[in-house]
Amino acid sequence: MARDYDVIIVGSGAAGLAAAVAAADEGASVLVVESEKKVGGSSRLSGGHFYAAGTSVQKAAGIVGDTADAMFEHYMTLAQWLVDPAVVRRYCDLSAPTLEWVMGLGVKYHKETLYVSGVGSVPRGHPPEGDGEEVINVLDGHRSNKGVDVVLDSRVTGLLTNDEGRVTGIRIGDDEATCGAVILATGGFGNNPEMIEKYLPRAAATGDWRWYIGADGARGDGITMGQAVGGIVDGHDRALMLATPGFSRDLEVALPGWLVMVNQDGRRFCDETANYTVIAGLLNKQGGNAYAIFDEPARAAAKRSPQFQAYWVNDVLEQKAEDGRIFRADTLAGLAAKAGIDPDGLEGMAERYNADVAAGEDTAFFKKAAMAPIQTPPFYAVEIRPAILCWTGTGLRINADTAVMNKADKPIRGLYAAGETVGNLHGDVYIGGGGSYGPCLVFGKLAGENAARYAKELND
Ligand SMILES: Cc1cc2nc3c(=O)[nH]c(=O)nc-3n(C[C@H](O)[C@H](O)[C@H](O)COP(=O)(O)OP(=O)(O)OC[C@H]3O[C@@H](n4cnc5c(N)ncnc54)[C@H](O)[C@@H]3O)c2cc1C
Incomplete structure (x- = not known):
């Protein structure tokens, strides 16, 4: 029986559209199915940065000698080899x-x-002109020019298989479409609380503080559909979370350098201005939360800065303290009692920190930002949790050719995955901006090529 398409791609984000363009370039007939009313998913909302080594852009900037080898070594060291080296x-x-x-x-x-x-x-880190939205628009333009069909507002509900377990198509409710190969590119599961509970304990632990910055369609459908035909899930508890005091639902990537952050022992545990890729992990090591501490002059001097969210500013902090959302006390011991912090630890921390501020050097964590002492009451404590969920890193295990793998470590025939749907790429610590969008494009393109070739061979 003739198939409807050579390749069907589920999801139209960066991974899905890159796959569509690449599969069409291989001469395949291609359908993209998207559950929402427009293409793009989280990729359209994204900065769209691309983490890459050895590019012409680097060379033009005078960065010569960066290589895939160097990137691999850095990536694997940062991930402590707890990722799939081949992928x-x-x-x-x-x-x-x-x-x-x-x-x-x-x-x-x-x-x-x-x-x-x-x-x-x-x-x-390569930021595109026009952010992730422009990448989507460009890919979608090529998708359209190459005659790739797209169906919107249609949520794929399952995969078709034949007697040999080969994936042969998709199901949308009662409708079916057949093909030579399916590519699952449905993104992550930031909008699926059950999957977060099951696969992301670190995100689940942030409770009702948690909010997700991505698109509505991120419900983990591709992962569930892949599992239903024997695919296995990899990368437990992998995600990018950002630290927040939870005052609003705005994306924030940095804390001001004028505050200090302490754990429940009253101890600092990091340079408060450390990169966003490591702060959430450090917070998790403290038990999942910490307190930002500052004194009255620091609060009064807090001015709006484009680097931080607008609530790190004197009058908002005053109002939050009035509302009881920020603890305030006339002594550090009193503040510690309110926040449940060890008072001796907090006082000892302040003593050492104040000496460092006076000497102009953070001898504990080498913070470079302008520091403010903690010495003039009233004192303030704001709870911080790693509660902004940016993307999820648990997903289907693929091989280096993007085929979805089963528990016997064999590719499931006719089934490919790319993008956030994949689970064996991200370590505990995020490699950096572009480390999610980059692989979406890399593996999306590769999945498109490989799925098209696989489907073509089926004809022979
Ligand atoms: C605001 C923001 C900023 C970001 N900035 C960066 C950055 O600068 N660099 C970086 O590396 N990463 C960044 N990320 C993360 C990165 O953008 C995402 O990980 C990436 O875009 C995911 O792409 P994707 O193609 O896998 O999924 P998506 O782009 O989410 O696309 C998946 C698509 O599949 C659809 N879909 C889901 N289920 C079904 C179904 N059952 N049937 C049909 N369709 C379905 C969805 O509706 C969606 O359109 C950011 C994310 C956000 C939200």
């Missing part, structure tokens, strides 16, 4: 060629905006 290796190898491919399609990355993303020292 990471493929990402590193294909990061530069894929970025060049995306540029060839019309997306612009500029040498002037290249930056060191994450905790590395080599600039590998």
Whole structure:
């Protein structure tokens, strides 16, 4: 029986649309099915940065000698090798060629905006002109020009398989469409509380503080559908979370340097201005929360800065203290009692920190920001939790060719996955800005090529 399409792609974010363009380039007939009313998913909302090594943009910026080998070594060391080396290796190898491919399609990355993303020292963060939305628009334009069909507002509910377990199509309620290969590119599961409970204890622990910055369609459907045909889930408890006092639902990536952050022992545990990629993990090591501490002059001097959310400003902090949302006390011991912090620890921390402020050097954590002493009452304590969920990293295990793997470590025939639906790529610590969108494009393109070739071979 003739199939409806060579390749069907479930989801139209960066991974799905890159797959669509690449599969069409291989000569496949392609359908993209999207559950929402427009294409793009979280990718459209995203900064769209691409973490890559050895690119022409780096060379233009004078960064020569960065390689896939160097990226792989940094990635694997940061992840303590608790990720899939073969998949990471493929990402590193294909990061530069894929970025060049995306540029060839019309997306612009500029040498002037290249930056060191994450905790590395080599600039590998490539922000696109026009953010993630522009990447989506460019990919969708090529998708359309290449005659790839797209169906919107249609949530795929299951996969079709034949007697041999090969994936042969998709189901949308009572409707079916057949194909040679399916690519699952449904994004993450930030909007699925049950899956968060099951796979992301670190996010579940933040309770009603948690909110998700991504798109409505991120319900983990691809992961569930992949599991239903034998795919296995990898990358338990992997996600990017950001620290927040929970005052509003605005994206925030940094805390002001003028405050200190302490755990329940009253001890500092980090440079408060450390990269957002590490702060949430450090908070989790303290039991999932911490307190930002400052005194009255620091509060009074807090001015609006484009680097921080607008509530780190004197009058808002005053109002929050009035409302009881921030603890306030005339002594550090009194503040400690209100916040449940060890008073001796807090006083000892303040003594050492104040000496460091006077000497102009953070001898404990080497913070570079302007520091303010903690010496003039009243004192303030604001609870901080890693409660902003940016993306989820638990998902289907793929091999380096993007085939979804079963528990016998064999590819499920006819089934591929890419993007946030994949689970064996991210370590405990996020590699840096572009470390999610980059692999979406890399593995989306690769999945499109491989699925198209697989479907073509079925014809033979
Ligand atoms: C605000 C924001 C900023 C970010 N900034 C960056 C950044 O700068 N760099 C970086 O690396 N990462 C960033 N990220 C993360 C990154 O953008 C995402 O991880 C990535 O875009 C996910 O792409 P995707 O293609 O896997 O999924 P998505 O883009 O979410 O696409 C998946 C699509 O599948 C659809 N879908 C889901 N289920 C079904 C179904 N059953 N049937 C049909 N369709 C379905 C969804 O509706 C969605 O459109 C950011 C994320 C956000 C939200």
